[in-house]
Amino acid sequence: xxxxxxxxxxxxxxxxxxxxxxxxxxxxxxxxxxxxxxxxxxxxxxxxxxxxxxxxxxxxxxxxxxxxxxxxxxxxxxxxxxxxxxxxxxxxxxxxxxxxxxxxxxxxxxxxxxxxxxxxxxxxxxxxxxxxxxxxxxxxxxxxxxxxxxxxxxxxxxxxxxxxxxxxxxxxxxxxxxxxxxxxxxxxxxxxxxxxxxxxxxxxxxxxxxxxxxxxxxxxxxxxxxxxxxxxxxxxxxxxxxxxxxxxxxxxxxxxxxxxxxxxxxxxx
Numbered sequence: 001x002x003x004x005x006x007x008x009x010x011x012x013x014x015x016x017x018x019x020x021x022x023x024x025x026x027x028x029x030x031x032x033x034x035x036x037x038x039x040x041x042x043x044x045x046x047x048x049x050x051x052x053x054x055x056x057x058x059x060x061x062x063x064x065x066x067x068x069x070x071x072x073x074x075x076x077x078x079x080x081x082x083x084x085x086x087x088x089x090x091x092x093x094x095x096x097x098x099x100x101x102x103x104x105x106x107x108x109x110x111x112x113x114x115x116x117x118x119x120x121x122x123x124x125x126x127x128x129x130x131x132x133x134x135x136x137x138x139x140x141x142x143x144x145x146x147x148x149x150x151x152x153x154x155x156x157x158x159x160x161x162x163x164x165x166x167x168x169x170x171x172x173x174x175x176x177x178x179x180x181x182x183x184x185x186x187x188x189x190x191x192x193x194x195x196x197x198x199x200x201x202x203x204x205x206x207x208x209x210x211x212x213x214x215x216x217x218x219x220x221x222x223x224x225x226x227x228x229x230x231x232x233x234x235x236x237x238x239x240x241x242x243x244x245x246x247x248x249x250x251x252x253x254x255x256x257x258x259x260x261x262x263x264x265x266x267x268x269x
Contacts (some may be wrong), residue, residue: 006034008224009089009139014038014082014128016069016120017094019046022143022188025212026091029220031058035089038063038082069094069120070112075127082128086135090128092121092165093143095158099262102156110157117161122168129172129181136180139223142169144185146230146239150247153255154265162187166228173227182224188215189235210235 013030017023018039027037031054041047044066051062063085067077096113098105125140132138145162152159169185176183189210215231222229230236242250259265 002033005220008137010035012036012038012082012085012087013089013091014040014078014087014124015091015093016040016124019043019050022212022216023091023093024050025216026093026141026219028054028057029213029216030089030091031060031062033220034060036061036063036085038065038085038087040065040067040069040078041094042066042068070115074120075123078124079127087128087131088135088138090124090138090140091143092124092141094120095143095161097155097158099154099158099258101154101265105157113157114161117158118164121165125168125172129176132181133176133179138180139182139184140169140172140176141184141186141219141223142166143219144169144187144228146187146189146235147254148185148187149239150242150254151251152258153251154258154262170227183227184219184223185228186219186222187228187230187235187239188219189231 013027013035015023015027015030015037018027018037019041023039023041027039027050030037037051037054037060039047039051039062044064047064047066051064054060054062063081065078065081067074071077095117102110121142125142129138129140132140142165144166145159147155147159148162148166150159166185166187169183172181173183173185210232218229218231230239242253245253255265
């Protein structure tokens with residue numbers, strides 16, 4: 001399976017948000033499956049440490065691109081590193097996921113979140129997807145979220161960006177499939193990452209917290225098999241149940257759950 005994966009999606013993977021959390025695990029598992037890895041993230045020191053750890057553990061090469069994906073011209077910084085390489089797998093993982101009332105965030109923050117979570121993935125998918133289509137093979141993963149399926153109070157802008165990622169991925173799954181390019185929208189669910197910890201969640205018996213390694217394995221295994229996938233059986237069951245509710249009931253349920261887990265925030269009857 002590792003050889004087949006590397007033949008289909010190699011020789012290089014590019015992973016955004018690769019210095020920690022899910023991104024670091026995506027980079028590690030890509031290397032484990034035989035791919036060289038380009039790691040992109042904002043923190044140069046953490047990025048270098050992650051790349052070094054990968055090269056010590058696996059017989060692959062790495063490149064690092066310390067970069068803020070919110071920049072208008074970010075692709076100009078990526079291309080000098082990637083133009084000499086053949087990127088066969090793109091993992092759009094970078095994202096800003098803080099929780100809180102919408103009106104307490106200033107416009108600059110919300111636009112930055114939109115650029116990192118959605119605009120960057122769009123640009124990278126268009127740029128690298130063209131090369132994959134020309135080669136007749138490749139893969140693109142958009143890391144989405146269960147919040148993409150319904151309005152999610154107290155993560156409103158984040159949910160909107162993840163809905164964009166999911167719909168774009170599913171659409172490209174159909175468009176690019178005949179060109180040999182597999183696309184997956186992956187709803188990661190609540191996962192034990194530094195990003196989750198930074199929001200100070202309260203323990204919950206209802207919301208399962210997944211291990212990053214298990215989450216990433218599900219994503220990589222699902223690529224090429226379906227247009228989208230939710231991580232974890234409990235999450236998928238929850239998505240199915242929520243999909244049976246009227247939209248207003250689903251949003252109210254999510255609002256109360258978010259307030260209980262991250263709040264307290266105001267509630268609506």
